[in-house]
Amino acid sequence: MLQVKLIVTGDDFGYCPRRNQGIVDCFLAGAVSNVSLLVNGSAAADAAKLARRYNIPIGLHANLSEGSPVCEVLKTNSSLLNQEGFFHGKMGFRTALSKGLLNMSEVKQELKAQVELFHELTGHLPPHMDGHQHIHVLPEVRHVFAEVLEEYGIKYTRVPIEPGLHKCDWIPPSLMDFYLGVEEDSFNTVDVFTRHGIRWPDIYIGLSTMGKNMSVSNIWSAIDTAIVEFTSKAPLPAHPMPQSRTVAIELMVHPGYPSVPPVGGCGEGPDDFSQSWERLHELQTLIKPELQSHYKTRNIQLCSFKDL
Numbered sequence: 001m002l003q004v005k006l007i008v009t010g011d012d013f014g015y016c017p018r019r020n021q022g023i024v025d026c027f028l029a030g031a032v033s034n035v036s037l038l039v040n041g042s043a044a045a046d047a048a049k050l051a052r053r054y055n056i057p058i059g060l061h062a063n064l065s066e067g068s069p070v071c072e073v074l075k076t077n078s079s080l081l082n083q084e085g086f087f088h089g090k091m092g093f094r095t096a097l098s099k100g101l102l103n104m105s106e107v108k109q110e111l112k113a114q115v116e117l118f119h120e121l122t123g124h125l126p127p128h129m130d131g132h133q134h135i136h137v138l139p140e141v142r143h144v145f146a147e148v149l150e151e152y153g154i155k156y157t158r159v160p161i162e163p164g165l166h167k168c169d170w171i172p173p174s175l176m177d178f179y180l181g182v183e184e185d186s187f188n189t190v191d192v193f194t195r196h197g198i199r200w201p202d203i204y205i206g207l208s209t210m211g212k213n214m215s216v217s218n219i220w221s222a223i224d225t226a227i228v229e230f231t232s233k234a235p236l237p238a239h240p241m242p243q244s245r246t247v248a249i250e251l252m253v254h255p256g257y258p259s260v261p262p263v264g265g266c267g268e269g270p271d272d273f274s275q276s277w278e279r280l281h282e283l284q285t286l287i288k289p290e291l292q293s294h295y296k297t298r299n300i301q302l303c304s305f306k307d308l
Contacts, residue, residue, distance in 0.1 A: 004298065005249070005301055005303050006303070007308075009251070012041070012061065012256070014038040015266070016041070016043050019043070019256035020256075023035055027054060029286075030292060033057065034059065037059070037061055037122075040063055040266045040267065043264070052123075057305065062136060063132040069110050074113075079096075080110060097138055125153070127156060134185070134186075136157065136158075137189040146192050146196040146198060157193060161187060162183070165208055171207075171213070201248040201308070203230055203249040205222045215285060219285075220294055227249075255282040258277060
């Protein structure tokens, strides 16, 4: 029987106390097995303490698109900032990048500062590092990101290529366009990360199951679709099929109790995404007993990156 190792990663840990509490509640319920920390989040120090208290496996959610930088010299007069003195935003960052307005040495400086702050907050380097709003797979950024991971010996990342995404007709066209852009960027990133010796789970899931689209049946079918596709095709060069039949999956999730302004965010207050009822919907779906029992029935073992 195929053994499945499933990393359920709660993103945006450190965003606000309510998101932190929701992610911790999911971890204690056995619904989340790993977290990704926003070190520029308003509740990052609290999140790091919670991870230590409950022994929650924790990595870095590198952020170049929301809020303020952590590198002191970049807090004024940096290509990474808009006129208000904050990062350019999810789409603004992409626009500035496409216009050649971002200085890659500043990108590297900020990424390194975030790794250093993570180390300061947690007492260790991140075992895995990914990008908030998928900035880590963007052109140019991907090279700098890979250099930083190699420099610090961070072995694992996320490559958001989701099997079966194209068939998900419940995703609105505008959002699907964004997801397909992320997918294309990810395909173009595979060789870069491979050259730097960076690894990632065999399968990524999380775009088709986000927010209101999350349900027990959607998670089941996303996992099943992904496993069928993975086992039926030749693996990417970075992932030779091991002799033992084990497959590693990362399920990206964003559970929590919705943020209540003005508390939260990364310097600008909480965004609509974090204030949405969808954060609570994800939390309530992930802790459902039928989801947990499905994992057991299907020989799916929840784990973290250090268990790969």
